[in-house]
Amino acid sequence: xxxxxxxxxxxxxxxxxxxxxxxxxxxxxxxxxxxxxxxxxxxxxxxxxxxxxxxxxxxxxxxxxxxxxxxxxxxxxxxxxxxxxxxxxxxxxxxxxxxxxxxxxxxxxxxxxxxxxxxxxxxxxxxxxxxxxxxxxxxxxxxxxxxxxxxxxxxxxxxxxxxxxxxxxxxxxxxxxxxxxxxxxxxxxxxxxxxxxxxxxxxxxxxxxxxxxxxxxxxxxxxxxxxxxxxxxxxxxxxxxxxxxxxxxxxxxxxxxxxxxxxxxxxxxxxxxxxxxxxxxxxxxxxxxxxxxxxxxxxxxxxxxxxxxxxxxxxxxxxxxxxxxxxxxxxxxxxxxxxxxxxxxxxx
Amino acid sequence: xxxxxxxxxxxxxxxxxxxxxxxxxxxxxxxxxxxxxxxxxxxxxxxxxxxxxxxxxxxxxxxxxxxxxxxxxxxxxxxxxxxxxxxxxxxxxxxxxxxxxxxxxxxxxxxxxxxxxxxxxxxxxxxxxxxxxxxxxxxxxxxxxxxxxxxxxxxxxxxxxxxxxxxxxxxxxxxx
Numbered sequence: 245x246x247x248x249x250x251x252x253x254x255x256x257x258x259x260x261x262x263x264x265x266x267x268x269x270x271x272x273x274x275x276x277x278x279x280x281x282x283x284x285x286x287x288x289x290x291x292x293x294x295x296x297x298x299x300x301x302x303x304x305x306x307x308x309x310x311x312x313x314x315x316x317x318x319x320x321x322x323x324x325x326x327x328x329x330x331x332x333x334x335x336x337x338x339x340x341x342x343x344x345x346x347x348x349x350x351x352x353x354x355x356x357x358x359x360x361x362x363x364x365x366x367x368x369x370x371x372x373x374x375x376x377x378x379x380x381x382x383x384x385x386x387x388x389x390x391x392x393x394x395x396x397x398x399x400x401x402x403x404x405x406x407x408x409x410x411x412x413x414x415x416x417x418x419x420x421x422x423x424x425x426x427x428x429x430x431x432x433x434x435x436x437x438x439x440x441x442x443x444x445x446x447x448x449x450x451x452x453x454x455x456x457x458x459x460x461x462x463x464x465x466x467x468x469x470x471x472x473x474x475x476x477x478x479x480x481x482x483x484x485x486x487x488x489x490x491x492x493x494x495x496x497x498x499x500x501x502x503x504x505x506x507x508x509x510x511x512x513x514x515x516x517x518x519x520x521x522x523x524x525x526x527x528x529x530x531x532x533x534x535x536x537x538x539x540x541x542x543x544x545x546x547x548x549x550x551x552x553x554x555x556x557x558x559x560x561x562x563x564x565x566x567x568x569x570x571x572x573x574x575x576x577x578x579x580x581x582x583x584x585x586x587x588x589x590x591x592x
Numbered sequence: 593x594x595x596x597x598x599x600x601x602x603x604x605x606x607x608x609x610x611x612x613x614x615x616x617x618x619x620x621x622x623x624x625x626x627x628x629x630x631x632x633x634x635x636x637x638x639x640x641x642x643x644x645x646x647x648x649x650x651x652x653x654x655x656x657x658x659x660x661x662x663x664x665x666x667x668x669x670x671x672x673x674x675x676x677x678x679x680x681x682x683x684x685x686x687x688x689x690x691x692x693x694x695x696x697x698x699x700x701x702x703x704x705x706x707x708x709x710x711x712x713x714x715x716x717x718x719x720x721x722x723x724x725x726x727x728x729x730x731x732x733x734x735x736x737x738x739x740x741x742x743x744x745x746x747x748x749x750x751x752x753x754x755x756x757x758x759x760x761x762x763x764x765x766x767x768x
Binding site: 245246247248249250251252253255276279280283284287288296298300325348349350351352354355478479480 | 595596598614615616617618620621634637638639640642645651652653654656657658659661662705723724726727728729
């Protein structure tokens, strides 16, 4: 049996108490909600914890409700399955349901929370291994070692972002609320991340992610969204590449505003700015979407840090971005080349 | 570090049991080691295989990644609670009739995931069954018999008659 290391366990029922505990405890204090990320990391000794503070007993931290301004407020400890299956989310924010439905497996979605998925640890081939495996390579800089085995001459860690809800919520222009003993602040979701495999969160260590806000202008009446995820199996696996797209069209079908975020190709959900610029003011045609997905694909710089060969992932990234854009616009996603589709003729 | 202990009354298969356990122990450890309920299997213990699936509040969860102290008084259901006296649960009946278990290690987890599915959806389609069981790995056999067995159990649970399909090899009757 792989057992958790012993730790002091705290279960506050009040957010202010939780913030005070977090501020008062030492650096080896960790927050836990669903536990589907922290427990495996502690079991494999990737992470250490002297004290674990559970957020699951805090009243009012879970739940989905519509706000007065027509948007949506999601409590951070709401289980992923509750968010994805919520009728308002399914109806008004279908891209979010789609992204969450792709996370891991059904029991893990019953346990894992939306806040936990936004804060999920970055992943890497050289990190997400057993203790014995990692010891055999003298560890890596993300845990106990000195070298990044993905890029040994690099001064930084290249572990990749592993959240599926983060690129989609970023593309839906979500904001998050962070609470500490110093007060609370509300920031656009992308500002919660930074480009480093170890310090991937720009959130301060004493801050607790409490709430996710979705604006009314990101719902299905105002925009079109889509999410595609690449992985080896259709369940359980983390993304090796994902793409989240949101397009706001005007009355003439021109793109007024757009967002394209790529998951698992960097240490943070990566925006494809040049691709978005190319779209603005245009009426999307299949040819334009080909150009846009090529521009976005250049932003995807997958490295040797996860499943599949990096070059192949980069090539497939373009197809997935194109499929997501086409699907958002109601076109056939055409993910595969004609010869792979039903009725196609194999050429070799 | 000296581990804290917790004493807690758990509601397991409708029976209330007071157990004392280290606060950092998972539900899987407490079920197997403190309660002697070894029907719940430990597989990967990292949330990747589904062997340890149990129901908490009727929802399928992986007991290897649930801290027992988090469960509180919410009802826990394990594979031991499926049968009613000597009467097998319809899922157990159809799994046995169809031979949907080979080594059987993944079976308790699959039965519990299937029970949760059937509680939410009395007549699931095969894609819905596959989706509900997509977190449970079986390394012996294919998933076909398992999906058929869950479908058969849904028929039995609706009070309708069910007979296993006759086995064939390449379309030929096995017995002839």
